[in-house]
Amino acid sequence: MKSHLAAIAGALLLAAPSIAFAQAGSKGSVKVGVLLPLTGNTAWAGKTNRIAAAIAAEEVNAQDLAGGYKIELVVGDSQCEPRAAHDQAERLISQEKVQLLIGEWCSSASVAVAQVANDEKVPLLINISTADQIAGDSGPYAFQSSMQNRYSQEREAALLQKDFKFESVAIIVENNDFGLTFRKNMVALMQKAGKKVVLDVTQDRNDTNWYATITRIPASKPDLVIVSISAVQAANFVKQYAEAGITTPLFSDYPPPPRIFERQVGAQAGKIGLVRAAFFVKSDTNTPAQKEFVAKLEGRVQKELNEAHDVTYWDVATYDAVRLVADAIKRGGPQAAGYLKAMAVTKIDLVLGHYEFDEQRGSRPEGLNFVFIRTKPDGSIEVVE
């Protein structure tokens, strides 16, 4: 009996400091490794995601959102490439002694990081890669806060049928991790909705010449063209699509990169009325929290990188990830066991929407923001849905 009482007293004592809202860091600091691409062809995204993560960490420490712990971010350049991501994850864990991990951008790199996280028993929150089940497949130490492809494609299929009248559809993808899962899910969804897939093309992702594929569109006469290709290739595709003068409505699954896309192909996208899906777009329909974050990040990017920047979904996803980690530390502490248990029962509203995790440790899509946007002839963007 006595020993039992002592245990309860001990637990109470432990809990006491957090109740008293001690100053952040009073319980020490937690090192969180952040893996993102700073070199290679996706460095344009990593540069601004890094600043978004820094803003989140500063807010957490300023407003003591991590239950008395101070968050210290350690960045690793994983280059959106599996081998670099694997080595960087190992470095952050064994050299920098990080206790938690956030990352990576490209799915194939996240696969590698998830493997290391489970081997070294260091919890990982996959914040951007959207391939299905990366967390689920890799093991108990990985969570995935980004909306998985299968959920976003279900949303897209539903919205497409609402906004467009079409019976036949052409599906064109790139053979990277993103494109191939998209194609599998979308073909099934379209067939389930009774639409005829008249053209189904998978293009080699190093092949920047889309002309051959585009010439097949008029021949197969689809009512709607659905495309899922990466940011760089998307700009290429839209340019060649407009050049070829094809008027079939075009929907691109890939969220727009910031300035690059609009500046380069805004006019052409406007000419063909390109519709795109996005988890987040800077627009007047943003929530106050979103507007506040956008202002903060764009100001910071202007100051640090002195270049104008339109906030993208990837920036928001990275910001939210750091906040999610802080929230889980507050409720379960930085040690793996408590942290993972807390993360599993997360219920929190952040910039992109409401976050909860299912039993496969993937985020539930219901609460998350999802919009359709159309490029107007003058190149500007309007939110459709």
Added chain:
Amino acid sequence: MSSRILLIAAFAVLAALPLIFGTFWINMVINALIFSLAVFSINLLTGFTGLLSFGQAGFVGIGAYTLGVLTKQGTPPLFAGLYGVLLAMLCGFLLGLPAARLKGHYLAIGTLGFGILIYQLLTNSVDITRGPMGLIGIPTGVIDKQTWYLVMLAVCLTLLAALAYIDRYSALGVILKMVRHDEIAAQASGINVFAVKLIAFTVSAGFAGLSGALFAAYARFLTPDLFNEQESFRYMMMAVVGGIGSPLGGFVASLVLTIIPEGLRALGEDNYRLLVYGTMVLFVLWFLPAGIGGLIERQRR
């Protein structure tokens, strides 16, 4: 005698490394040791018979994915690794049939074509290899890094000794080098040049497949990008920087060219690291025509 003591001392230090450095560096060295097997395969092929191959990463990929896919389907890792090496050797044999008749640059580009073919197969056969999504959680069990390190060190050193023996002391070494220096004279001495080249291709593909299988068992994740033509160029670079005829040079080069760029990461995340890598390759080629191996050879003599 002194050089032998030097060698043993050096290897003793190498064996003790894990105790000194943290697991990150050990992971780096293990990767470098696995790399060096693929560099060995080039040493064996090019160093001995003079044949060029820019498709070695294709064989590494075959070895790796065979182990990956089979272990995920329940085959015990050892057998899966064996099948991987055998499949790589079969592909080496099939590629060797036309390749053994090719010369110089035609052979280089022909094998490059083979490498690209394998890479595209791995990327596009989604239902077997999950393509770009990558194969994750290959159940080969998490053996701790120290044992991996010692096992890999032992494998590399035995191979080094075997290749050195063949190169310097065995009759096979003379035959292989005859084929490299002068095929017509070799034929006139009763050497079936075509068969020697074919066997060299097959055995070298086997080594590359072994390197792939070991990588799959160690890293336990695979994506096709780990086996594209840039990787084949990287193996070739290490073999040449190491000194094409010298397996020891190749071994040292694969350690140096894996660890130094990683060490330079402190220079900042962007491109200085690769810039230094490129210039390092150039400097070695300018000042050490026979590569690091040539340097070691000169010291020893």
Added chain:
Amino acid sequence: MSVLELSGVSKRFGGLQALSGISLSIAPSEVLGLIGPNGAGKSTLVSCITGVLRIDGGVIRFEHRDIQRLSPHQRARRGIARTFQKVRLADQLTVYENVAAGLASRWFSRASGWSSVFRPLSAKSVGQAVNRALEQVGLGDVSGTVVKSLPFGRRHFVEIARAMVSEPRLLLLDEPATGLTETERERLAMLVKEIGASGCAVILVEHDLELVGYLCQRVTVINQGRHIFTGTPAAAQSDREVIRAYLGMNQLISEGADDARG
């Protein structure tokens, strides 16, 4: 009882008829001279015998078996060895290693041969054969030196040693005397005599007619791919065709001769 018989051997390179209807035979221990002006087709004939070139017509029989279908290494393993006009040695390797390579035809000719491939070079079986060949050609002193540092003349002898090490029954010497000093030439003559005496047939392709006269019991003369004479060296010197071929003044002679005959 001949070790090698050629009958009606011909070879075409596109339009050029390099060899037409060459027939000859050679008995064991015989040294046959194969002479003719430059470009007569001597090297082509050697390449046809060793299998580097496929013949277009005729038959080549070695030890009474048609070897037309055999590739060069198979013919070498059967016991046909050769040296080259331009010496072909691995100059980074030592003399010992180069000569040891000649043993390949012995190693691979028998099933058991394969196992010896992995045995060290210094093994008794290898060492014995190589050292014997080196002694025979008088290179015992330079066994460990790298071929690159050998004077040109002595390299010929390394090649002969490599050819002899697997005890061939037929040795083709392709202009071995070129570039030899006087003493080396005598050394070569003595060596060819010994090789003949040991039972191995020798075909000596050579411009040095004095050497041929001394060494060969019989000579065959070839000119523009055609076989114009076979017989003793002495007879060859007085044969009209041979003189015409060699002196190369056949236009002059034929005009003069025809007028003389009226």
Added chain:
Amino acid sequence: MFGQILINGLVLSGGYALVAVGLTLTFGVMRMVNFAEGQSVMIGAFIAYTTVPYFGYVGAIAAAMAVNAVLGVILERTAFRPFRGVELNGLIASMGMSIVLVNVAELVWGTTPRPFETIYNETSVNFGTVGISVQRLICVAASAAILLGLWWLVQYTSLGRKFRAVSEDHETASAMGIDVNQVSRLALVIGSMMAASAGALSGPVNMIAPDMGRTEMLNAFAAIILGGFGNVNGTILGALLIGMIQSIGAVYISNAYSSSISFGLLVLTLVFFPRGLVPERVDENV
């Protein structure tokens, strides 16, 4: 439909031919493959991209060629002359140079892919059901013109004769008083200029980024093998073949395997023609 496939094939062939011809020239003269040719395409594209506002498009192409000429000299000094005897080391040195060039470009221009806007991009000409941008037509016409110019240079000028002499036989050429080093440098200079024009012409068709040029180089290799190493006319034919087959293959077979198609074909040709379709002279005699 066939018209578009033809045009697309020509555009591809134009780009591959310009790169392949540069490679063949350097190989013919120096017996070495320049693995940094792909990066010369990239440097050419970026120089043209940065100079378009000042010199206009045609001026930009000229500027790109000029800068690449200098690049050619640098490449010859660093990656080719020191390795005259040891071809393999030369090959790897050019790979080392390609890594250096990519990373220098990334430092100077950043990794973000950029559009290369020219006035010809917007206007397009209707061709059956699909329009073709004037830029593509220019790309085809200009590469044809440049290739013709090069063919004329190789056939009729004294430099061309020197190229052919040196690629025919190294020793005799220098014996005849031809400065082989100078000819090699010129070969690499012209090769890099060809690559610059390929970059400047194909840049506007797609996007430009520091890691561009790799697929062009791989396909140029395929073209060289089909056309025969060191043979300029054969290489142009090879490039045409590869461009057409890829363009047709992309439509009728599958373009997830686009580079495999050209390399698959290449491996097949090598099986039956170990020395390429247009064999060089036999350089190995007994």
